[in-house]
Amino acid sequence: MIPGDVVYLKPESAEEAVEAWSLANAASAAAGAASARGAASPRYLAGGTEILTTARRSAAYAVGALVDVKAVPEAKAAGALPDSLAGAAWLGEAAGGAPYGADGLYFGAALPLAELEDGPLFPLLSNAARGVADRTTRNRLSLGGNVAGQLPYREAVLPLLAAGALGYSALPGDAPAAGGAKLRLVRWGLRSRFDKRLALLPGELLLGFWVPKAATEARAAYVRKTRTGPIDYPLITLCALRTRSGAAWALGGAFPYPARSDEADGALSEALSASGDARAGALGRAAAALGEPRSDQRAGAEYRAALIALALETVAEELA
């Protein structure tokens, strides 16, 4: 339950959604100026589990309006890139090409994780989705909510980071009041906007991710270790893909955020073609490139480091 009142808005297009967010934001800023609690910002809603659990726990988590994006076509699409996104512009200056060519698969941000778990399109994403929470909860949890959420784990982002996915989103247009476009559709490299968390601009609506087909079809390795059973937060989750230049991988659970780096990819790639001490050294460098794992009530840093070392061994064998 959400304490207090909220306004519920259910748009049917990305344009309506972004406009609804902007109007609700302006209204809440005006109301917040007159209230001791300040402005309650609007939020985009897909699965809603994080919104509901956080609002129930903390009165400081104010929710003003909920913009339900489950009827936005681009947020529910899976498979081919929706036609409406074909002309999306690169965000900022960071233009670049798709890493593996133009052929790829699209996954809408409002797709439930259970649907991705059952789908055959990108097996590494199916595995990572299956690791999150429990099956019934995954019927609600959305891909975008998991990637852009506040929890440390966010396991669904790991295969997307390893695959060098592109993100698609919608931003308010530059000057709608002056008759300009109400909406800007943009695309961006996920790796370039994901540093511990996905950096979204105020009002930016995450629409989905595009993954190069070479990555969805590449040899993949997945290792997940928990303290108790399958339904538990991960001590580590490792997602890796074989690439043209070697390997790409991302690690969750070990830190308070999902992590990857070019240096870590390079070291794992080296390990794939090395043997003996050289291989062990490369695997050690791959782990060290991401930093020292954390200690918490689930496991100490040393234990996690040992799990990472074992997982990297397994991954190197499976990808070699």
Added chain:
Amino acid sequence: MTERKGPYELRLRVNGEERAALTRPAETLLRLLRERLGLTGPKCGCENGDCGACTVLIDGVPTKSCMVLAVECEGRELTTIEGLRDHPVQRAFSAENGFQCGFCTPGMIMNAVALVRAHPEPNEEADRNWMGSNLCRCTGYEGIRRALAAARAELAARAGLMPRAKERP
């Protein structure tokens, strides 16, 4: 664009009937079902998405009703435990001692109904994956496992795929 605010009359279809109730957009489906529609089958265990006692079917998909806003269910088909009438899964839970105190049972049964529909053949992996969403503090889960097997056998027999136990030679 749909817009809902303040108290308003929500119309939805529950257990095959059109129902209407006064709600507000911040209210969860669980609260609406229990407190406004008098459907107390879905249980309020944790209200945090952890226990599964509040599980209902939304368009046939098992869903924790404490994790959904009622307003999101406009135009959807809801099924709670009250909507089942002597279902094979209910009979199997009873016959196989799939419950003791019964608190988790409505959620267990709703999830199990969807599970055996999606996986009519015995499937240990799917059973663990799906039923792991529901916690039971009493049974140790053995009776629930037997109940799933018995329900599948009953449904298969009904579909004419195999003889009922008592008809076997």
